[in-house]
Amino acid sequence: MSDPTHDRIDALVKEHRVLLFMKGDRRVPQCGFSATVVQILDSLLPEYATFDVLSDDEIRQAIKEYSSWPTIPQLYVGGEFQGGCDIVRELYETGELQQLLAPGA
Amino acid sequence: MDRREHIETKLTRELEATHVEIVDESHLHAGHAGAAGGGGHFRALIVSPRFEGLASLARQRLVYGALAAEMEGEIHALSIRALTPSEWRA
Numbered sequence: 106m107s108d109p110t111h112d113r114i115d116a117l118v119k120e121h122r123v124l125l126f127m128k129g130d131r132r133v134p135q136c137g138f139s140a141t142v143v144q145i146l147d148s149l150l151p152e153y154a155t156f157d158v159l160s161d162d163e164i165r166q167a168i169k170e171y172s173s174w175p176t177i178p179q180l181y182v183g184g185e186f187q188g189g190c191d192i193v194r195e196l197y198e199t200g201e202l203q204q205l206l207a208p209g210a
Numbered sequence: 211m212d213r214r215e216h217i218e219t220k221l222t223r224e225l226e227a228t229h230v231e232i233v234d235e236s237h238l239h240a241g242h243a244g245a246a247g248g249g250g251h252f253r254a255l256i257v258s259p260r261f262e263g264l265a266s267l268a269r270q271r272l273v274y275g276a277l278a279a280e281m282e283g284e285i286h287a288l289s290i291r292a293l294t295p296s297e298w299r300a
Contacts, residue, residue: 174271176287190289192267
């Protein structure tokens with residue numbers, strides 16, 4: 106069964122190798138948890154994509170079901186859900202995030 | 211029972227947690243846009259044998275699953291540390 110919002114998310118996560126669903130944008134995050142993930146990604150990557158869920162209520166609701174994850178931010182790498190703020194921070198501290206984001210990884 | 215106790219009780223029951231600590235940090239976020247819906251910000255430490263053999267993502271999914279109803283309302287944000295009993299003792 107095809108759901109247009111689900112398909113939009115599908116297209117987004119396939120289009121961008123690193124995509125962060127967040128509140129606000131990279132320059133002006135609207136939530137502390139989103140800001141933390143942006144700060145970590147900024148330290149590792151010159152370029153990555155963000156999607157501001159506050160700008161799109163359909164995606165804001167649908168992404169929670171798509172990922173089976175009830176909160177924002179949500180990080181996708183290579184089309185795969187990685188986690189929210191706590192997990193991104195943990196992956197960063199263990200060095201796994203650096204490996205995951207390395208070019209060609 | 212306040213929100214914090216309710217969450218503690220539910221996690222203890224649903225996840226067979228041996229230790230649960232919930233800190234209500236809502237006051238730190240008063241006034242920001244996300245707090246407008248009335249949901250609180252909480253920090254949780256949960257120790258349960260159910261986390262054995264699971265990566266962080268799967269552990270957090272279990273926690274969110276146990277609190278699915280609360281995530282729709284009284285919880286706006288939940289910072290989770292999910293440990294097995296042996297990790298907790300370490």
